[in-house]
């Protein structure tokens with residue numbers, strides 16, 4: 001008799017299903033669920049657009065009510081509160097599911113272990129932590145934004161091999177090639193908002209929209225924000241021109257459901273975010289081009305660490321090549337530590 005897939009394999013399947021809703025589900029987390037009935041039928045579900053079914057319900061619905069005694073694998077703790085849809089934990093209990101395998105607990109203060117507690121109180125066996133390392137990595141913008149109570153900030157910059165983000169005349173088009181720029185479109189599609197400084201708008205007049213073929217189907221262009229004045233005719237319009245501080249801006253965006261804010265420069269804005277400790281993820285694109293002098297714009301403009309032991313520690317978690325360009329993805333040390341805390345098996349996040 002063929003051996004049944006193990007918990008890790010079922011959770012990997014749930015994660016693949018979740019990925020299909022990554023750009024649809026926000027501001028909700030993109031979650032995947034798999035249900036297997038005692039007689040071996042399997043149904044999958046992913047979280048739909050806001051107001052539509054969450055992953056667990058989508059999977060249960062496919063079984064048409066015949067889910068008593070089944071096992072569910074779900075990438076994130078089922079919710080326990082009424083939002084636009086009823087609590088998933090309640091529906092799972094009513095459906096007679098006997099075991100729920102959860103990859104990672106949900107740090108959203110409205111959930112924060114209560115979904116797991118509700119299931120256990122109703123006699124459902126719950127196992128937490130299966131595949132948590134990979135799931136926490138995939139869900140890191142969501143998990144960290146909920147745990148920090150502000151949007152997850154991804155800083156993306158492109159530089160020449162000798163460390164310049166713009167030449168002495170201010171030009172930065174184009175440092176990287178087509179493939180890397182298409183990759184940036186993907187990062188934009190995964191973000192809820194994009195931010196640049198007024199200096200970048202004046203120098204480059206960027207549109208900051210989604211224009212790679214196919215991406216428009218999956219995500220609306222993220223909202224655009226400029227720190228400082230926006231010239232009336234700028235291509236970035238319509239955009240929010242923000243003249244206040246960065247922390248109040250993040251508070252406002254968090255309240256509006258922004259999970260991931262992508263900061264695309266320039267050097268003054270990058271320095272402001274970094275010096276406030278507000279860069280969670282740093283994606284650096286390096287192109288094989290050399291300006292070869294000392295004039296030009298650096299990655300960060302402002303006062304930085306004065307000695308190597310004061311340097312900010314980043315953790316590289318991904319490197320990729322895009323034709324001749326290289327992308328390095330790093331997590332800040334505080335983000336890395338918090339993510340580790342959130343994924344420690346069975347542990348529930350901080351209150």
Ligand SMILES: NC(=O)c1ccc[n+]([C@@H]2O[C@H](COP(=O)([O-])OP(=O)(O)OC[C@H]3O[C@@H](n4cnc5c(N)ncnc54)[C@H](OP(=O)(O)O)[C@@H]3O)[C@@H](O)[C@H]2O)c1
Pocket residue numbers: 156157158159164165166170171172173175196197198199200201203204227228229243246264265266267268269270272297301
């Ligand atoms: N290679 C890359 O990845 C990349 C990416 C982006 C830009 N660039 C290049 O970088 C250059 C622009 O960079 P930049 O450093 O001159 O300008 P910037 O960082 O884009 O914008 C700085 C301006 O933003 C406004 N601002 C408002 N609040 C701010 C805050 N809290 N912190 C910092 N700025 C704030 C100020 O404008 P006001 O004084 O008008 O309010 C400030 O002068 C251009 O040459 C562009 O081509 C390169």
